[in-house]
Amino acid sequence: MDFDFSEDQQALRDAVQRFVEKDYGFEQRRAIVREGGFSRAAWDGLAGLGLMGLQVPEAHGGLALGPVDAMVVMEELGHGLVLEPYAQGALLAPLLLSQAPQALQADWLPRIVAGEALVVLAHQERGLRYRLDMGQTRATAGRLSGVKSLVSAGAQAQAFVVPATDEQGPALYLVEAGAEGLVTRGYVLHDGSAAAELTLQATPGQRIAQGEAAQALLELAADTALAAQAAEAVGAMDALVRLTADYLSTRKQFGVAIASFQALRHRMADIKMQLELARSMSYYATLKLGEPPAQRRRALSQVKLQLSQSMRFVGQQCTQLHGGIGVTDEYISSHFFKRLTVMEMQWGDGLHHLAEVSARMTEQAGVFA
Structure with a gap:
C-alpha cells in the first residue's frame, strides 16, 4: 500500500503550515484564548485558503476532496494548536448536511465554503456520556426543546445540527443561531477552546434526516470526527516531541546537555514509539472511513483507544x-x-472505546483486523 502523499496533498500541507507559522503564533494564540477561544480573523484566514470547501461538493462551490486531504490539514492544525473548530465547521457540517433537502444545502453549503457560516454539531447532553443517540431533546411540530452541552464554538456559530426525537422517531434538525427560544451560554475549555451550553425551548428547526438514516449519519459524523481528531493529535504530539528534544539538547546539567543522559534517551525512545503508533492508527482511521458501518465503527474505536494511550503518555512524559x-x-x-x-476526553475517552472494542470482538479474539 502506498503511503506517500501526492504533490497536491504536499502543497496543501505546505499552505496550512505557512498559515500557522505566519498567522497563528503562540502569542497570537494566547490572545485568542483571552478573547474567548475563537478568532474570526483566523477563521477567515482558513476560508481564504479554500479549506472550508475541502469536502463540500463542487456543485456548491467546494473542492470535493477526500479524507486523506482532511487528515493532512488536521495534522498541520494540530502542529499549530489551532483553536478554531475546523473539523466541526468544514468536515462534519458538510457531511451532516449531505442528506438535507436540496434547498437547505443550497442555502448553507456555499456560505460554509465562503467562511460566512459556522455550523456545528450539538449532540452531547448531561447524563448521556458518550452514547450516540438523540438524548432527552424532543421535537414537536418542528420545534425543539432540550439542553445540549459542550457545543464547540456554540456562542460563535451561525447554526447547529441538533439530534432530537420527534413524532416519527430519531431525527437531525438544523437550528439557526438567534432562533426563538434558543439561549446560548459560552465558556472556555481547559485547553482554551470555545464551547457553549444550548437551551432550546420550543425552538424552530428544519429537519435534515429522519429515522435510521439520521442515526447512521450521526454515527458517521462521530467516526469522521474521531479520524480528524487522530490526525490533529498526531500533529500536536509531533510538535511537542520536537520541542522536548530541542529542550533536552539545550538544557545542561554538570556541564553537558541532558540529552546525553542514557535514561532520558530511553524515555525519548518510548515517547517516539507512542507517537509512531498514533500516526499509524491515524492513517488506519482515515482509510477505514469508507468501510461498511460495522467495520468502520470498530476500527475507529480501536483508533481512539490507541490515541488515548499515546496522548496521555506523550503529554505526561514530555511535560515531566x-x-x-x-x-x-x-x-x-x-x-x-x-x-x-482535552482531546482524550472528546468523542469518547479511552475506557469508553475499550468497552466498544471489547463489545465488537468476535472471531478475532482481540487481534485487530
Whole structure:
C-alpha cells in the first residue's frame, strides 16, 4: 500500500503550515484564548485558503476532496494548536448536511465554503456520556426543546445540527443561531477552546434526516470526527516531541546537555514509539472511513483507544522531561499538554472505546483486523 502523499496533498500541507507559522503564533494564540477561544480573523484566514470547501461538493462551490486531504490539514492544525473548530465547521457540517433537502444545502453549503457560516454539531447532553443517540431533546411540530452541552464554538456559530426525537422517531434538525427560544451560554475549555451550553425551548428547526438514516449519519459524523481528531493529535504530539528534544539538547546539567543522559534517551525512545503508533492508527482511521458501518465503527474505536494511550503518555512524559517550565502558562509545552488532555476526553475517552472494542470482538479474539 502506498503511503506517500501526492504533490497536491504536499502543497496543501505546505499552505496550512505557512498559515500557522505566519498567522497563528503562540502569542497570537494566547490572545485568542483571552478573547474567548475563537478568532474570526483566523477563521477567515482558513476560508481564504479554500479549506472550508475541502469536502463540500463542487456543485456548491467546494473542492470535493477526500479524507486523506482532511487528515493532512488536521495534522498541520494540530502542529499549530489551532483553536478554531475546523473539523466541526468544514468536515462534519458538510457531511451532516449531505442528506438535507436540496434547498437547505443550497442555502448553507456555499456560505460554509465562503467562511460566512459556522455550523456545528450539538449532540452531547448531561447524563448521556458518550452514547450516540438523540438524548432527552424532543421535537414537536418542528420545534425543539432540550439542553445540549459542550457545543464547540456554540456562542460563535451561525447554526447547529441538533439530534432530537420527534413524532416519527430519531431525527437531525438544523437550528439557526438567534432562533426563538434558543439561549446560548459560552465558556472556555481547559485547553482554551470555545464551547457553549444550548437551551432550546420550543425552538424552530428544519429537519435534515429522519429515522435510521439520521442515526447512521450521526454515527458517521462521530467516526469522521474521531479520524480528524487522530490526525490533529498526531500533529500536536509531533510538535511537542520536537520541542522536548530541542529542550533536552539545550538544557545542561554538570556541564553537558541532558540529552546525553542514557535514561532520558530511553524515555525519548518510548515517547517516539507512542507517537509512531498514533500516526499509524491515524492513517488506519482515515482509510477505514469508507468501510461498511460495522467495520468502520470498530476500527475507529480501536483508533481512539490507541490515541488515548499515546496522548496521555506523550503529554505526561514530555511535560515531566521539561521540569518546572513544562507546566507554566508562558511556555507552549503546557498548552500542548492541555490540548492533548482535552482531546482524550472528546468523542469518547479511552475506557469508553475499550468497552466498544471489547463489545465488537468476535472471531478475532482481540487481534485487530
